Every structure is written in structure tokens, then in C-alpha cells.
Amino acid sequence: MKVSVRKSNTVLWLVNNSLIDLPSPSSISYMWSFGSLLGVFLGVQLVTGILLALHYSGDVMISFYSVVHICRDVSNGWLLRVLHSNGASMFFAFLYFHIGRGLYYGSYRYFETWLSGSVIFLLAMGTAFLGYVLPWGQMSFWAATVITNLLSAVPYLGVMLVEWVWGGFAVGNPTLVRFFAFHFLFPFILVMLVCFHLVFLHQTGSNNPLGQNSDMDKVNFYPYFLVSDLVGFLVAFYFLLMVSMEFPYVFMDVENFILANSLVTPIHIQPEWYFLFAYTILRSISSKIGGVVALLMSVLILMVFPFVFKHRIRGSSNYLVGKILFWWIVINWLLLTWIGACVVEYPFMELGKCFSVLYFILFMVWGLSYISVDNFNN
Numbered sequence: 621m622k623v624s625v626r627k628s629n630t631v632l633w634l635v636n637n638s639l640i641d642l643p644s645p646s647s648i649s650y651m652w653s654f655g656s657l658l659g660v661f662l663g664v665q666l667v668t669g670i671l672l673a674l675h676y677s678g679d680v681m682i683s684f685y686s687v688v689h690i691c692r693d694v695s696n697g698w699l700l701r702v703l704h705s706n707g708a709s710m711f712f713a714f715l716y717f718h719i720g721r722g723l724y725y726g727s728y729r730y731f732e733t734w735l736s737g738s739v740i741f742l743l744a745m746g747t748a749f750l751g752y753v754l755p756w757g758q759m760s761f762w763a764a765t766v767i768t769n770l771l772s773a774v775p776y777l778g779v780m781l782v783e784w785v786w787g788g789f790a791v792g793n794p795t796l797v798r799f800f801a802f803h804f805l806f807p808f809i810l811v812m813l814v815c816f817h818l819v820f821l822h823q824t825g826s827n828n829p830l831g832q833n834s835d836m837d838k839v840n841f842y843p844y845f846l847v848s849d850l851v852g853f854l855v856a857f858y859f860l861l862m863v864s865m866e867f868p869y870v871f872m873d874v875e876n877f878i879l880a881n882s883l884v885t886p887i888h889i890q891p892e893w894y895f896l897f898a899y900t901i902l903r904s905i906s907s908k909i910g911g912v913v914a915l916l917m918s919v920l921i922l923m924v925f926p927f928v929f930k931h932r933i934r935g936s937s938n939y940l941v942g943k944i945l946f947w948w949i950v951i952n953w954l955l956l957t958w959i960g961a962c963v964v965e966y967p968f969m970e971l972g973k974c975f976s977v978l979y980f981i982l983f984m985v986w987g988l989s990y991i992s993v994d995n996f997n998n
Contacts, residue, residue: 645828645838648845652826653852654718659814660853661711664860666807668704669751672697676754678800680793683756684879702868703860708748709871710860712894715741719922724946727827728925732820738922740813743806745895745919750803752892756796757876762889764799765791770902773909790882888963896960897953897979903964904976914976921983928987945986952978 675694677686690697719741721727728734753764768785772778787794825838863870871893875886891899901918905911955975962968 645826645830648826648828650848650852651717651721652845653849654714654721656849657714657852657856658711658718661707661714661856662807662810662814664707665704665711666811668700668707669804669807671700672704673804676800678754678797680756680796680880683754683796687755698868699864702864706860706864706868706871708751709892709894710856710863711744712748714856715744716894720946720950722827723925723949724943725827725829726929728922728929730820730824730827731926733817733824734926735923736813736817736820738920740810740817741922742919743810743813747803747806747810748892748894750799750806753796753799754803755876756880757873758878758880758884758886759873759875759889761791761880761882762886763891764795766889767891768795770908770912770915773912775909890961893957893961896958897956900956900960900972901976901979903960904969904972914980918979921980924987942986945982949979949982949986952982 672690675686675690675697677683687701691701692698694700719737722734722737749763749767753760768782768791771781771785774781783789785795785798786792787798873890890896898915898918902911902915905914952975956972956979959968959972959975
């Protein structure tokens with residue numbers, strides 16, 4: 621009896637400190653709702669993914685047909701699949717909005733919170749890639765072949781690493797089995813990392829547009845921001861249902877409705893839309909190892925922010941240069957995403973090289989501008 625009482629008291633303490641009495645800056649807007657939306661959509665992905673796994677078979681001979689079986693024969697199986705697929709797209713859309721808001725308002729000053737969020741971003745990308753392979757369509761097979769082949773760029777150990785990931789000398793049944801196992805496991809690790817992310821966030825408090833961290837400008841999380849998050853969730857879930865009902869396959873590639881065939885290469889191999897910016901940077905560099913390094917740096921550059929950007933006044937909104945550079949980075953990211961969906965020919969390859977170089981230059985200029993501001997303040 622005492623144990624149950626202690627557990628109930630612990631739950632009440634967590635609810636009060638995280639959802640009711642948590643001091644929150646009064647100036648935060650709906651842009652701060654994307655974090656809670658990411659948590660909700662991670663839960664949606666977990667539930668739909670577990671239900672899909674009950675009917676999925678991780679074997680190259682029947683995996684494609686098991687997906688067809690889910691959509692045609694399982695009660696509301698088609699809805700589960702499109703909710704899981706479109707939910708992944710919405711999850712990454714909110715993730716990019718969340719990261720963009722953090723960049724704009726200088727949330728990278730919170731060291732542990734930012735680094736834990738960056739790790740979540742990397743693990744989410746890996747989980748999404750593994751899930752993209754599971755339907756075992758043409759694009760799934762060739763995307764797995766192209767991406768796993770990148771490991772061969774590692775000096776001395778590259779070929780061994782590729783064969784270890786494949787479980788053989790080509791992408792086959794062992795590859796699919798282990799991809800399915802890791803795709804099922806990684807989301808639970810994500811949940812654990814999200815818990816750490818929230819703990820770090822509650823230690824420092826949320827950032828805000830004013831860049832101030834004063835207790836005089838804070839109100840309780842409930843009812844103001846809890847209601848705000850609920851409204852954001854209702855709007856986001858309505859949009860997910862609308863897309864899933866009206867345009868269920870808008871984010872899927874037509875090639876993935878064809879059974880994987882190692883003898884027929886698709887005319888244009890491309891990943892999901894949320895990987896296109898990195899894919900453009902990868903294919904813009906002729907050197908294999910150079911492309912892999914640039915691909916990794918295009919994502920890992922987020923982890924550099926807490927170490928480089930140490931300006932005293934939080935929020936790039938305080939600096940005109942920071943605001944201009946931020947929007948240039950956003951525009952450049954959108955152009956990279958568009959070019960990644962285009963065929964590998966003139967002028968898209970040349971444009972991809974230009975925007976790939978500009979991607980890193982903009983971040984470097986942004987960093988130098990803040991370093992110069994810090995030196996001026998000192």
C-alpha cells in the first residue's frame with residue numbers, strides 16, 4: 621500500500637511540475653508549440669508502428685506483399701499505413717520548424733538541451749531511413765543500396781563495414797531483417813532521449829523571443845500554454861487526417877509501389893523529401909569520401925552551435941545580420957530540397973554545387989558575425 625501511495629505522489633509531482641506549475645516565459649508564442657507536437661506525433665508513430673508490425677513480415681520474399689496485405693485485407697490497415705507514413709513527414713516538418721525556431725531565437729545557448737535535441741534529430745533521421753526500406757519497393761531497395769554503400773568511403777574498414785551492415789555481399793534478406801529490428805527498437809530509445817531533453821529543458825527553462833531569463837516574466841504553464849498546445853495539436857492532427865484521407869500517397873514515391881528488383885535501376889533514385897537537402901550536398905561532390913563528409917557535416921553542424929555561438933544577448937532577432945542570414949539559410953535549404961528531387965543533369969547539378977557551397981558559407985558567416993559581436997561587447 622505504501623509503495624502505491626509513493627508512486628501516485630510521484631506521478632502527481634511530475635504532473636504538477638511539468639504541466640501545471642512549470643514557470644514559463646509569458647512572451648512565448650505558438651512557435652513554442654512544436655516541441656509538444658513532436659512528442660505527440662512520436663506517440664502516434666509508436667502506436668501506428670506497433671500495430672503495423674503485428675502484420676508485417678520482414679522477409680524479402682513476402683515483405684512487399686505483406687504491406688499489400690495490410691492495406692487490402694487488414695481492417696483499417698490502409699489507414700494505419702498512411703497515418704504512419706504521412707505522420708513521419710509531419711514529424712520531420714515540425715522537427716525542422718522546431719530547429720529553425722531554436723536557431724532564430726538562440727536556443728543553442730542551452731548547452732545540454734541543444735545537444736540532446738541534436739542527437740534526437742540524428743536518431744530520428746536514422747529511424748526514418750530504416751523505415752523507408754521496409755516496404756521493399758524499388759525505391760526502398762535502391763535507397764538502401766546507395767546509402768549503405770557510403771560506408772565504403774571509410775578508409776581501410778569501408779568494405780568490411782558495408783558487408784557487415786548488409787549481412788552478405790549485397791542488400792538482401794539479412795539486411796531487411798536487421799533494418800526491421802532496429803526500426804522497431806530506435807523509437808523507444810528516442811523516447812528515452814526525449815525524457816532527457818525535457819529534464820534539461822526544465823533545468824534551464826524555455827527560451828523566449830525577448831531573450832530574457834528573468835523569473836519576473838514567467839507564468840504557470842497551465843492554463844495558458846497547455847491550452848495553446850492543445851489547440852496546436854488539434855490543428856496538426858486535423859491536417860494529418862486531411863492529408864491521409866484526401867492525398868494519402870502524396871509523399872510516397874511511385875517507384876515504391878513496384879516490387880524491388882536488383883536488376884532494374886530506377887531512372888532517378890531519391891530519398892524522402894526531408895532528406896533531400898543532404899542528398900543534394902552528397903551528390904554535388906564528385907569525391908565519394910568528400911561527399912560523405914559534407915553529408916555528415918550538413919547535419920552535425922548543429923552540434924557546433926553551443927561551442928561557437930556564445931554571444932551574451934540571446935536571440936538572433938537582436939541582430940539584423942543574424943536575421944538576414946537565418947532567412948538566407950532557410951531559402952537555401954528549400955532550394956537544396958527542390959534540387960534533390962530533380963534529375964541529375966544540367967542545370968540542376970551545377971545549381972546543387974553552388975547552393976551546397978553557399979549552405980556552409982552562410983553558417984560560417986553567421987558564426988563569424990556573432991564572434992565579432994562578442995569581441996566588440998568584451
